[in-house]
Amino acid sequence: MEKMLDRREFLKLAGLGGVVFLSGLAGCSSMANRSEGDVFYFVQLSDSHWGFNGPKVNPDAGGTLQKAVAAVNSLTQPPDFIVFTGDLTHTTDDPLERRKRLAEFRGIVSELKVKSVHFMPGEHDASLDHGEAYQEFFGKTYYTFDHKGVHFIVLDNVSDPTASIGDVQLQWLAADLNALSNDADIVVFAHRPLFDLYPQWDWATRDGDKVLALLMPYANVTVFYGHIHQENHHMTGHIAHHSAKSLIFPLPAPGSQPKRTPLPWDATQPYKGLGYRDVEVDAQKAEYRITELPIVQG
Numbered sequence: 001m002e003k004m005l006d007r008r009e010f011l012k013l014a015g016l017g018g019v020v021f022l023s024g025l026a027g028c029s030s031m032a033n034r035s036e037g038d039v040f041y042f043v044q045l046s047d048s049h050w051g052f053n054g055p056k057v058n059p060d061a062g063g064t065l066q067k068a069v070a071a072v073n074s075l076t077q078p079p080d081f082i083v084f085t086g087d088l089t090h091t092t093d094d095p096l097e098r099r100k101r102l103a104e105f106r107g108i109v110s111e112l113k114v115k116s117v118h119f120m121p122g123e124h125d126a127s128l129d130h131g132e133a134y135q136e137f138f139g140k141t142y143y144t145f146d147h148k149g150v151h152f153i154v155l156d157n158v159s160d161p162t163a164s165i166g167d168v169q170l171q172w173l174a175a176d177l178n179a180l181s182n183d184a185d186i187v188v189f190a191h192r193p194l195f196d197l198y199p200q201w202d203w204a205t206r207d208g209d210k211v212l213a214l215l216m217p218y219a220n221v222t223v224f225y226g227h228i229h230q231e232n233h234h235m236t237g238h239i240a241h242h243s244a245k246s247l248i249f250p251l252p253a254p255g256s257q258p259k260r261t262p263l264p265w266d267a268t269q270p271y272k273g274l275g276y277r278d279v280e281v282d283a284q285k286a287e288y289r290i291t292e293l294p295i296v297q298g
Contacts, residue, residue, distance in 0.1 A: 086122030
């Protein structure tokens with residue numbers, strides 16, 4: 001716990017971002033089998049779109065991902081793990097180019113100085129071939145893992161081009177949840193939002209309501225996702241949803257302009273709107289303390 005406090009103080013003093021959200025329902029989770037050792041942190045990165053080319057949107061598109069890797073590697077205390085919440089690469093109709101971009105992305109992020117890195121696809125990686133190429137490089141598109149008292153669920157709402165989870169995955173999710181107690185600490189990673197944030201811009205999951213219905217009986221559920229290239233904090237009942245910034249370009253606020261076009265690069269404030277986050281987890285209290293961090297310090 002002391003190391004976590006020291007790390008948080010360092011981030012504050014270094015001006016690397018402030019704690020912007022405390023998510024959780026303290027007191028709702030059981031104290032049984034929990035200890036101070038259940039405090040840890042992970043890093044979420046999202047929407048790197050490797051292969052994107054748009055000088056007016058990001059003239060450093062070929063170098064921003066590497067800068068993000070360097071930024072994470074410079075953290076004074078390595079995270080317990082890193083998760084990429086989709087759109088690792090930018091879409092292409094060419095299957096060979098798709099694999100080339102996936103391979104290049106994998107090579108760049110292999111420089112991360114963390115043992116455990118978890119991946120999931122975005123629609124740019126997977127919707128055109130139902131995740132075939134993605135799976136060749138990164139394995140399953142949905143899975144679970146456990147870490148220090150928290151159950152993590154990675155969902156795939158992109159391999160189906162209709163933006164659906166699908167019956168097979170819903171049945172898998174139901175079986176996984178049935179094995180948990182109602183006060184289990186659960187974190188869900190998805191690419192698209194599971195609620196209807198702005199369906200007109202594809203910011204929704206067609207059967208996301210079915211996922212939320214399965215999760216609703218569990219007292220401690222937090223969702224982290226990507227796709228919308230900006231922060232957004234939302235509650236569906238007691239379930240908190242937190243979207244992440246992009247590593248390549250920001251998008252406008254939902255419905256704030258007629259089209260979902262990337263915001264232009266600001267030469268006076270390069271890398272504005274881009275970033276990643278660290279999430280400090282206190283499994284004893286079922287709390288998630290989010291700190292937004294820049295790719296490049298201003």
